[in-house]
Amino acid sequence: MLKVDGIDVFYGNIHALKGVSIEVLEGEIVTLIGANGAGKSTLLKTLSGLLKPKNGTILYENMSIAGKQAQTIVKSGISHVPEGRRVFANMTVEENLELGAFVRKDKEIQKDIQKVYDLFPRLYERRKQLSGTLSGGEQQMLAMGRAIMARPKLLLLDEPSMGLAPIMVKTIFSIIEEINKTNGTTILLVEQNAHMALSVAKRGYVIETGRVVLTGSAQDLQSSDEIKSAYLGG
Ligand code: ATP
Numbered sequence: 001m002l003k004v005d006g007i008d009v010f011y012g013n014i015h016a017l018k019g020v021s022i023e024v025l026e027g028e029i030v031t032l033i034g035a036n037g038a039g040k041s042t043l044l045k046t047l048s049g050l051l052k053p054k055n056g057t058i059l060y061e062n063m064s065i066a067g068k069q070a071q072t073i074v075k076s077g078i079s080h081v082p083e084g085r086r087v088f089a090n091m092t093v094e095e096n097l098e099l100g101a102f103v104r105k106d107k108e109i110q111k112d113i114q115k116v117y118d119l120f121p122r123l124y125e126r127r128k129q130l131s132g133t134l135s136g137g138e139q140q141m142l143a144m145g146r147a148i149m150a151r152p153k154l155l156l157l158d159e160p161s162m163g164l165a166p167i168m169v170k171t172i173f174s175i176i177e178e179i180n181k182t183n184g185t186t187i188l189l190v191e192q193n194a195h196m197a198l199s200v201a202k203r204g205y206v207i208e209t210g211r212v213v214l215t216g217s218a219q220d221l222q223s224s225d226e227i228k229s230a231y232l233g234g
Contacts, residue, residue, distance in 0.1 A: 001026040002059070009046050009052075019055075020212055021056075028201075029176070030201060030204065033205070033227075035208070037209075039207050040158070048070055048156060049072070060078065077151075077154060083158040086143065093123050093142055094128065096145075097142075097146055116148055120145055123142060144157070144179075153185065157189045157190065160173075162192070169196060177200050204218055
């Protein structure tokens with residue numbers, strides 16, 4: 001579904017991604033693991049069209065998307081839930097969800113809002129509430145719900161567990177699995193919580209200072225000594 005081959009991404013003189021190659025197959029949950037500043041968010045931003053690679057190729061469903069406009073990429077089926085959620089604070093939960101469907105022209109938007117409420121009953125309870133007053137976990141749910149409203153085939157999630165209480169982290173991860181299972185949505189998940197990420201993913205890539213240094217099945221990564229000591233707390 002997605003094949004990234006040898007991309008280089010720069011912020012001015014800073015070489016943030018150095019020849020990164022990854023692949024995501026249809027229906028998979030794939031995770032990107034790495035320390036702060038490794039380049040994980042940069043990779044997601046490049047996939048969703050917010051940054052342009054200097055070299056390399058990005059093929060999505062056999063179509064080259066490197067450097068395409070973000071809106072074109074959303075229309076082709078890739079939705080990005082950025083780090084830090086960024087919901088529209090002065091709009092209600094329901095208005096945020098409606099906005100998520102801005103690229104669509106079909107008549108099933110209300111039906112899909114209902115589906116998001118089925119997935120996140122908490123959002124239904126809060127549907128008239130201004131989004132800026134939601135808790136961190138609720139905002140994460142809303143950001144994910146809004147992304148789903150674009151009916152993505154590939155969902156890019158950037159650190160969904162960041163800053164959440166353990167119980168909320170569990171809820172968010174079980175919903176990630178449910179989105180993958182029930183909608184068949186392919187998911188590329190960036191996480192610092194390697195333990196949780198590897199428990200839901202099929203495969204993973206480890207990124208260090210802009211390079212992929214290790215890849216394998218989630219099971220193999222979980223049992224690797226290198227991963228255990230660097231990312232799973234020994
Ligand atoms: P984190 O988990 O801390 O978000 P990350 O793996 O997602 O880390 P990135 O945000 O992709 O890391 O950053 C990769 C590198 O690029 C870092 O060295 C960072 O300082 C740099 N960088 C990121 N954004 C910018 C920017 N707008 N301008 C300059 N440098 C940037």
